[in-house]
Amino acid sequence: MDREQEEMQFLGLFGIYKEACKIMNSWSKLLGQISLVLILPLSVIFLVHMEVSEVLVSKIVHNEIVLDDTRAGSPRYNRVSNVLSSEWTTFLLFKAAYFTILLILSLLSTSAVVYTIACIYTGREVDFKKVMSVVPKVWRRLMATFLCSYLVFFVYNVLSFVIFFIWIFGFGSTKAFVPIAYVLLILWFVGFVYLTIVWQLASVVTVLEDTYGYGAMIKSKALIQGKMGVAALVFLKLNISFSIIQYLFEILVVHGVSLGIASRVGYGVLCLLLLFNLFLFGLVVQTVLYFVCKSYHHENIDKSALSDHLEVYLGEYVPLKAKDVQLEQYHV
Structure with a gap:
């Protein structure tokens, strides 16, 4: 990164995007290697999952319709019922395998990209071999943070459901039900976006500091204060782009039988390239946003201390300690 940390606090949405693009262009070879090993399989699995799930x-659905039109207890009914049970088992096992692989690749990709950007920031030498040797160590910490985040999301959604359930049965017949229901839905969405932003930044904190799990989420929550608007715009723009790619793949490839095989393959490759680049760009942007938030709160990161703690000693990853990222409080 060419910018001094004091200057990074003034970066807005497009400034963060510009900084991320500079890093991707300057370190295209290394980031490309990481992407081919981790992010490309992640993108392929996501798109293949959509196609297989549709099949x-x-x-x-077809067998459920057949079962409904078949007399209960007949040989055909039992045969279709057995086939349906087998298909549901296959579907659930496929979903479980998909989410497991997706989670592992997502965490590995986050580990690799965040560590790489931190090395670039400190000016230390970094290569693909070193990154891949550090990733397994960081991955375990990220898993702990993910599990804590998952628990927070679970509790949040359960409480939201209970509140909405009480509202339906307590005020379902009143005229104010519909407008207030929309307000509750909007509040839920705002809370969901906020928790997602906290979790994403907590992933970066987990890699670069000595805290993980709930500690990383608390640290992330403190960091985004004052930069919530920029963080929300980054989140919304990335997710809108992701939804557009997903929609295009669904209508042009999954449901695009009438377009022909060649066209479907071409559109599939295009969506894969777009998704591949979006995943990488999103991870780089998250890391840049971390440094922007640190700068905004005048938590000057000592580059030599960060470099020392990013070193691999005897194959062990040594994370950056919190005291090392707040050694100086600079004033503008």
Whole structure:
């Protein structure tokens, strides 16, 4: 990164995007290697999952319709019922395998990209071999943070459901039900976005500091204060782009049988390239946002201390300690 940390606090949305693009262009070879090993499989699995899920669901729906039109207890009914049970088992096992692989690749990709950007920031030498040797160590810490985040999301959604359930049964017949229901839905969405931003930044904190789990989430929550608007715009723009790619793949590839095989393959490759680059760009942007938030709160990161703690000693990853990222409080 060419900018001094004091200057980074003034970066807005487009400034963060510009900084991320500079890093991707300057370190295209290394980031490209990381992407081919981790992010490309992640993108392929996500898109293949959409296609396979559509096939499995279509079979299940077809057999459920057949079962409804078949007399209960007949040989055909029992045969279709057994096939349907097998298809549901296959579908659930496929979903479980998909989410497991997706989670592992997501955490590994986050570990690799965040560590690489931190090395670039400190000016230390970094290569693909070193990054891949550090990633497994960081991954375990990220898993702990993910599990804590998952628990927070679970509790949040359960409480939201309970509140909405009470509202439906307590005020379902009143005229104010519909407008207030919309207000509750908007509040839920705002809370969901906020928790997602906290979790994403907590992933960066987990890699670069000595805290993880709930500690990383608390640190992330403190960091985004004052930069919530920029963080929200980054989140919304990335997710809108992701939704557009997902929608295009669904209508042009998954449901694009009438377009022909060649066209579907071409559109599939295009969506894969777009998704591949979006995943990488999103991870770089998250890391840049971390440094922007640190700068905004005048928590000057000592580059030599960060460099020392990013070193691998005897194969062990040594994370940056919190005291090392707040050694100086600078004033503008």
